[in-house]
Amino acid sequence: MDKNTITGLLLITAIIIGFTIYNRPSREQIELEQRRRDSIAQVEASRATKELSSQAPSENSSKALLDQGSNVADFFSAGQSAQSVMPDSVTAAAAMLPDSAAAAFSKSAPVEKVVLENEKVRIVLNTLGGSIQSVQMKDYLRYTEDSLYLFEENESRFNMELFSRNSVRLSTEQEYFTPIRSADGKSVVMRLQHSPQQYIDFVYTLPADEYMMDFDVRVVGMRNGLHPESLTNFRMNWEQKVRQQEKGRQFEERFSRIHYKYDRQDVQKMSESRNDRKELSEPLKWFAFKDQYFSAIVIGERPFSNTILTSEVLKDENYTKDYKAEVWVPGEVSADSDLISAGFKYYFGPVHYNTLKAYDKEVVDSSGKLKLEEVVYLGYRWLSWVNKWFVIPVFNFFQSQGWSMGLIILILTLMVKLIISPLTYKSFLSSAKMRVLRPQIHEIEKKYPGKEQDAMMKRQQATMELYNKVGVSPMSGCLPMLIQMPVLLALFFFFPSAIELRQQSFLWADDLSTYDSLISWSGNIPLITRFLGNHISIFCLLMTVVNVIYTKYNMSSVDTGQQTLPGMKHMPIFMSVFMFFFLNSYPSGLNYYYFLSTLFTIVHTFLMKQFINEDKILAQLEENKKRPKKKSGFMARLEEAQKLQEKQAREQAKANAKRNYRK
Numbered sequence: 001m002d003k004n005t006i007t008g009l010l011l012i013t014a015i016i017i018g019f020t021i022y023n024r025p026s027r028e029q030i031e032l033e034q035r036r037r038d039s040i041a042q043v044e045a046s047r048a049t050k051e052l053s054s055q056a057p058s059e060n061s062s063k064a065l066l067d068q069g070s071n072v073a074d075f076f077s078a079g080q081s082a083q084s085v086m087p088d089s090v091t092a093a094a095a096m097l098p099d100s101a102a103a104a105f106s107k108s109a110p111v112e113k114v115v116l117e118n119e120k121v122r123i124v125l126n127t128l129g130g131s132i133q134s135v136q137m138k139d140y141l142r143y144t145e146d147s148l149y150l151f152e153e154n155e156s157r158f159n160m161e162l163f164s165r166n167s168v169r170l171s172t173e174q175e176y177f178t179p180i181r182s183a184d185g186k187s188v189v190m191r192l193q194h195s196p197q198q199y200i201d202f203v204y205t206l207p208a209d210e211y212m213m214d215f216d217v218r219v220v221g222m223r224n225g226l227h228p229e230s231l232t233n234f235r236m237n238w239e240q241k242v243r244q245q246e247k248g249r250q251f252e253e254r255f256s257r258i259h260y261k262y263d264r265q266d267v268q269k270m271s272e273s274r275n276d277r278k279e280l281s282e283p284l285k286w287f288a289f290k291d292q293y294f295s296a297i298v299i300g301e302r303p304f305s306n307t308i309l310t311s312e313v314l315k316d317e318n319y320t321k322d323y324k325a326e327v328w329v330p331g332e333v334s335a336d337s338d339l340i341s342a343g344f345k346y347y348f349g350p351v352h353y354n355t356l357k358a359y360d361k362e363v364v365d366s367s368g369k370l371k372l373e374e375v376v377y378l379g380y381r382w383l384s385w386v387n388k389w390f391v392i393p394v395f396n397f398f399q400s401q402g403w404s405m406g407l408i409i410l411i412l413t414l415m416v417k418l419i420i421s422p423l424t425y426k427s428f429l430s431s432a433k434m435r436v437l438r439p440q441i442h443e444i445e446k447k448y449p450g451k452e453q454d455a456m457m458k459r460q461q462a463t464m465e466l467y468n469k470v471g472v473s474p475m476s477g478c479l480p481m482l483i484q485m486p487v488l489l490a491l492f493f494f495f496p497s498a499i500e501l502r503q504q505s506f507l508w509a510d511d512l513s514t515y516d517s518l519i520s521w522s523g524n525i526p527l528i529t530r531f532l533g534n535h536i537s538i539f540c541l542l543m544t545v546v547n548v549i550y551t552k553y554n555m556s557s558v559d560t561g562q563q564t565l566p567g568m569k570h571m572p573i574f575m576s577v578f579m580f581f582f583l584n585s586y587p588s589g590l591n592y593y594y595f596l597s598t599l600f601t602i603v604h605t606f607l608m609k610q611f612i613n614e615d616k617i618l619a620q621l622e623e624n625k626k627r628p629k630k631k632s633g634f635m636a637r638l639e640e641a642q643k644l645q646e647k648q649a650r651e652q653a654k655a656n657a658k659r660n661y662r663k
Contacts, residue, residue, distance in 0.1 A: 130177035130190030211349030301343030379493030406506030512589035
């Protein structure tokens with residue numbers, strides 16, 4: 001080993017050691033994490049002891065029942081034990097509490113439901129846990145035409161956990177809150193109260209005509225009684241089962257996933273096709289429990305920390321996914337009062353690009369933008385700009401004029417065809433030039449017949465020389481098609497994600513966001529059900545028929561006379577039929593667009609054929625032969641490659657002849 005190698009290894013070792021020392025946690029961080037773990041361990045041990053003791057017979061069963069509801073009293077008593085450091089008013093009030101204060105929190109307390117609603121959503125709160133019990137979208141229906149709920153009772157879970165100094169845990173989902181309604185009906189305070197000076201408030205505020213709701217947590221009178229960990233962090237759990245809202249379950253599962261955004265960074269997403277779990281140590285700004293067209297998004301006023309997100313695929317006929325989130329919520333301690341608070345925002349609403357993007361309208365700093373619109377899947381990043389800057393504005397403009405969605409798709413198709421018409425014309429013109437040269441290509445094939453490699457090389461070389469003389473490039477017809485591919489692919493990704501199409505009817509299709517059925521059946525038919533599902537889509541069938549007709553017509557009109565492999569001749573028709581099996585379960589709006597696009601292409605091709613004079617094209621090409629022609633870089637490289645290939649073939653033939661002679 002030389003000196004330079006030894007020096008390099010020593011430098012690498014020094015860098016690794018230095019990096020490890022630099023990134024190791026500080027003593028304060030280690031102590032804080034240890035206190036948190038000790039607190040949780042004590043709580044779990046206490047719970048296990050209570051469970052074991054509850055299994056044994058007790059002489060005072062009524063007292064045991066009362067202890068089940070004394071969690072709040074035990075928790076708030078930590079504040080009373082700190083009287084020496086609490087304000088006099090709080091101490092006096094706590095001293096006046098009766099010994100049976102815990103009875104106020106008995107499990108026999110009545111459950112009350114409180115409604116917050118505006119023009120868009122109806123939210124039901126439950127006094128048990130002080131949490132959201134159900135969310136209804138007032139402007140939307142399920143595919144069964146029932147009311148659309150993001151979730152109802154027993155389909156979601158919210159829990160906030162706090163720890164006292166003596167490690168008593170308060171789990172809010174087990175406690176009964178008292179509702180305090182505002183005069184204007186726009187907000188509700190869910191209060192868990194031990195005394196006038198000691199209580200926990202969940203404050204829900206729903207503005208008019210909004211999908212975004214404010215949610216604030218306020219802990220009053222416990223500043224000296226809380227565990228140091230709970231002064232700066234609350235542990236929150238949010239769980240939700242995702243209902244099947246759409247007829248096409250396949251696409252609903254495909255577009256249902258958890259999205260999350262790191263603070264001042266990009267949006268990430270979890271797997272939609274398999275069970276997934278993420279343990280995120282970096283600060284998180286928000287996370288979204290997304291369905292195909294609707295989402296519940298939890299946004300922190302301050303970034304969440306130590307987040308665990310879990311997504312489970314369900315095989316239940318009523319639910320598609322089960323989402324869970326466990327986060328640590330930063331709390332803010334007030335400097336001049338005994339108040340600890342944390343702020344949230346809930347978004348319960350449609351996955352609509354402009355609606356979500358509007359929440360960043362007033363944000364100037366790009367790093368501070370929420371970027372909620374990123375939950376709308378618009379294709380790969382290099383394609384999504386087509387949908388963001390062209391397709392979505394077109395839909396929004398014509399939809400604001402009150403036009404039907406079928407007519408909007410028709411206008412969009414016409415606009416796309418007009419935009420790419422110069423490219424289509426150039427491609428057709430290139431095909432026409434190749435077509436008029438067909439007799440001369442046949443002459444070359446007669447001059448160099450046979451399937452030997454040498455004959456094939458000479459035919460190919462002579463063909464390239466002909467193209468070079470007349471000024472025709474074989475690639476000129478393909479390039480325009482490649483340029484327009486981003487538009488076609490962008491629309492392929494847009495239609496399954498566009499809530500604008502949801503439950504919009506046109507002709508026989510009652511919902512353009514899912515498949516339309518000419519024939520449907522139940523049960524499993526081998527092979528057919530696997531590839532088609534249990535239906536045949538009318539728009540997909542029409543699109544396939546028109547596409548096959550156009551493909552056959554196009555194959556005959558663009559025949560250049562060159563020989564092709566036997567299997568490749570029928571490949572375009574095979575691909576057209578294959579697309580029927582592939583697109584049969586896709587949204588009828590997408591198949592309607594492809595049907596119109598192919599139909600307009602046929603009309604456009606027919607018109608171009610009427611206006612393009614092939615005799616003039618041939619005369620122009622013959623005139624080009626008389627002019628000195630400089631080879632293009634592509635043609636020169638192609639001819640050079642052909643010559644090299646021909647030379648290698650000759651050398652290989654000579655080598656084979658020598659071996660055969662020796663034998």
